[in-house]
Every structure is written in structure tokens, then in C-alpha cells.
Amino acid sequence: MTAITQFEVKAADGSTASLDAHAGKVLLIVNTASKCGFTPQYTGLEALHRGYSERGFEVLGFPCNQFGAQEPGDAAEIANFCSLTYDVTFPVFAKIDVNGPTADPLFERLKSEAPGLLGSKAIKWNFTKFLIDREGNVVARYAPTTKPEEIRKDIEKLL
Structure with missing residues (x-):
């Protein structure tokens, strides 16, 4: 099966970007939003990224x-x-759909490899998080209510 880092996505400027630039790294892929009750999680996400x-x-x-x-x-x-x-320094890509017929292929793959509660594949809300190991495999899915700092131990195991 193709590693997550083999996917191409749209960069914020609209150009095509390969996730291959992130190969060999542990990744936390998150669907974000600026006007959401979970938006303050940007602080925790940035702390993880920098830390x-x-x-x-x-x-x-x-x-x-x-x-x-x-x-x-x-x-x-x-x-x-x-x-x-939020002084975000991690990469923020182009706006995408994560559900439905226009869902980005990356998120289709993430959802299929790490279903939610009771096997549901749909993403329920903003700030759903997917943890990827250094080989590009999906390791875990976290609900929007899971705070970034609660994922630290799982990240540390992969580093």
C-alpha cells in the first residue's frame, strides 16, 4: 500500500505539493478551521510542532x-x-473537503485506515487528527475533543 507521504496535495498558493517532502517524519495531519470552538487547539498543535x-x-x-x-x-x-x-509555523495547505464526493484523496485514505467510533469513516468535525509514523502508515485517529497535549505520549513512542 502506498505511504501517506506519496500523496500530492494543494499548497496554500494553489500549487501542487508532494507530501514526500515530509517522508521519514512522524506527522500529525489535522483538518482545521479558524472560527471553530476548537480553534484554540492551534496553540497546542504549534507547541507539539515546535517541541x-x-x-x-x-x-x-x-x-x-x-x-x-x-x-x-x-x-x-x-x-x-x-x-x-497563533504564531503557526507548521505547514497549512489549501482549503479542502474531507467528506463527501469531493473529499480530498488524502483524507479518504486517512479515514479508511483509521475509522472513527463504531467504524464510522466520516469526519465529524474540525480538528480531527491523524497520527502517521515515519514509514507513512496511519497509526491513530483522534477526535476533535482530544487536545493536542493528550497525544504527546503517542508521538514520543514514534520518535
């Missing part, structure tokens, strides 16, 4: 507007918000 980046860990953010229209801005507005409000 473990030297050991080969990265957070990858994928804005999504499918849940309560909580990510209405364009790429520039999203980048500005993330930078100015």
Missing part, C-alpha cells in the same frame, strides 16, 4: 469549511489568521 520538530515531527494543517462554514476565508486570510493569532 518535537528537531526529532523529526511535523504538524500538517488542512483547512476545511464543511462544518458550520467555520473556515470561510481564502488562503491568504487563513495564513494571516494562523500567523497573527
Whole structure:
């Protein structure tokens, strides 16, 4: 099966980006939103990113507007918000869909390899998180209510 890092995604500027640039790293892939009750998790995500980046860990953010229209801005507005409000330094890609017929292939794969509660594949809300090992395998899925700091032990096991 193809590693997650073999997927191509859209960068914030609309260009195609290969996740191969993140190969060999432990990744936390998150669908994000700027106007969500869970938006303050950007602080915890950035803390994880900065705290473990030297050991080969990265957070990858994928804005999504499918849940309560909580990510209405364009790429520039999203980048500005993330930078100015939460001092985000991890990569934030182009806005995508994570559910339905236009769901991004990366998220289709993540959902199939790490279903949610009772085997459900649909993402329920913003800030669903997927932990990926250094070989590009999906290790775990975390609910939006799971705070980034609660994932530390799982990340440390993979580093």
C-alpha cells in the first residue's frame, strides 16, 4: 500500500505539493478551521510542532469549511489568521473537503485506515487528527475533543 507521504496535495498558493517532502517524519495531519470552538487547539498543535520538530515531527494543517462554514476565508486570510493569532509555523495547505464526493484523496485514505467510533469513516468535525509514523502508515485517529497535549505520549513512542 502506498505511504501517506506519496500523496500530492494543494499548497496554500494553489500549487501542487508532494507530501514526500515530509517522508521519514512522524506527522500529525489535522483538518482545521479558524472560527471553530476548537480553534484554540492551534496553540497546542504549534507547541507539539515546535517541541518535537528537531526529532523529526511535523504538524500538517488542512483547512476545511464543511462544518458550520467555520473556515470561510481564502488562503491568504487563513495564513494571516494562523500567523497573527497563533504564531503557526507548521505547514497549512489549501482549503479542502474531507467528506463527501469531493473529499480530498488524502483524507479518504486517512479515514479508511483509521475509522472513527463504531467504524464510522466520516469526519465529524474540525480538528480531527491523524497520527502517521515515519514509514507513512496511519497509526491513530483522534477526535476533535482530544487536545493536542493528550497525544504527546503517542508521538514520543514514534520518535
